[in-house]
Amino acid sequence: MPELPESDAARRRIADQCLNRTIEGFDLGEVSHVELPSKAERDRLVGTQFSTTRRHGKYIFAGTKGGPWLHVHLGMSGSLRVWEEGEAEPDFARLTIRFEGGRRLSFHDPRKFGVLALVEDVDAFIEDKGLGPDAMQIGDNAFADVIGSTRGAIKSALLLQSKLAGIGNLWSDETLYRCGVLPDARACDLEAATISHLHRAMQDIMGLVMDKNADYSQLPQDWLIHHREAGAACPRCGGTIAKKTVGGRTAYHCPEHQTGA
Ligand SMILES: [Zn+2]
Structure with a gap:
């Protein structure tokens, strides 16, 4: 099951390969038992760009400029895959984000316990979840x-x-x-x-x-x-x-x- 370091590796994939690219749309895979943003929430992200990332514990966030954050929790077996249009889509892709220029980011989750959701305020989210200090930050x-x-x-x-x-x-x-x-x-x-x-x-x-x-x-x-x-x-x-x-x-x-x- 992904823990802090695996979640950070996933965060880094977004930070290194998916920032400052306009989101053009989404493709949905077979999604039962995976929590995904609603159509209205996905529509809010279309036309925006991720400009920053954060991680707290096992929780990953990709933020848009002045707007909502996409929260990703990898669950039991989830991972993030970056690929290019024309390449084969990863198996078990529950949600794929289409960026300008053919870049794709897929949430791959064979066991379907992951979560993708929109979050307005990351600090409030961490407090609501009752999470303690991040294990890499605690003194x-x-x-x-x-x-x-x-x-x-x-x-x-x-x-x-x-x-x-x-x-x-x-x-x-x-x-x-x-x-x-x-x-x-x-x-x-x-x-x-x-x-x-x-x-x-x-x-x-x-x-x-x-x-x-x-x-x-x-x-x-x-x-x-x-x-x-x-x-x-x-x-x-x-x-x-x-x-x-x-x-x-x-x-x-x-x-x-x-x-x-
Ligand atoms: Zn020993």
């Missing part, structure tokens, strides 16, 4: 306040979007793996130095994933992401990767070097 002290005060499992605390927006199953596991903390350790029992280490590791990990444009093949081989399988050898200590359910989510970890300190 050390604020992180310690929100995460260190949580009585539940540290993995569950990292996943709560009302505390910290953007981190999901994959990158919470990676962060805990790097820091040697068990996913079901109680957050409020962790030492201050451990909480601070988690903060630095989380931002370092997601920062590198963003630098690599969420291309996992370019991530270091000793990261957990390449070994997420029960019984796999831990590249850090030679232990055995295990999985357990924490707060209803599957957590991969190494019980040898993740001790919960």
Whole structure:
């Protein structure tokens, strides 16, 4: 499921390839279970241009000059594809934006849980959703306040979007793996130095994933992401990767070097 770095890679596709081009129209694919802008909302965008982008947690926004923002949430499996007129349309394109000059931007979503909607005020939208601070923006002290005060499992605390927006199953596991903390350790029992280490590791990990444009093949081989399988050898200590359910989510970890300190 896309998390902050994957959402940022999608945002960058809009920023790099779709700004300052007039929107000429839209093509709709098969759309059940995908939330899309209404015909009236799409009509508002025709003739305008995206001039800027924003991201908060997993939420992406493309803004028109002085007008509404198009909000994109990738859901379970969504992605944004940029292509040119004359090329084959991507499979599972639920909505395609036609820009001047033949540029196309498609929302590709095989599992259909994504959202595209018009938003007037991004800050009000973030507040309405009850989202906590963006995981890449939050400072050390604020992180310690929100995460260190949580009585539940540290993995569950990292996943709560009302505390910290953007981190999901994959990158919470990676962060805990790097820091040697068990996913079901109680957050409020962790030492201050451990909480601070988690903060630095989380931002370092997601920062590198963003630098690599969420291309996992370019991530270091000793990261957990390449070994997420029960019984796999831990590249850090030679232990055995295990999985357990924490707060209803599957957590991969190494019980040898993740001790919960
Ligand atoms: Zn290990």
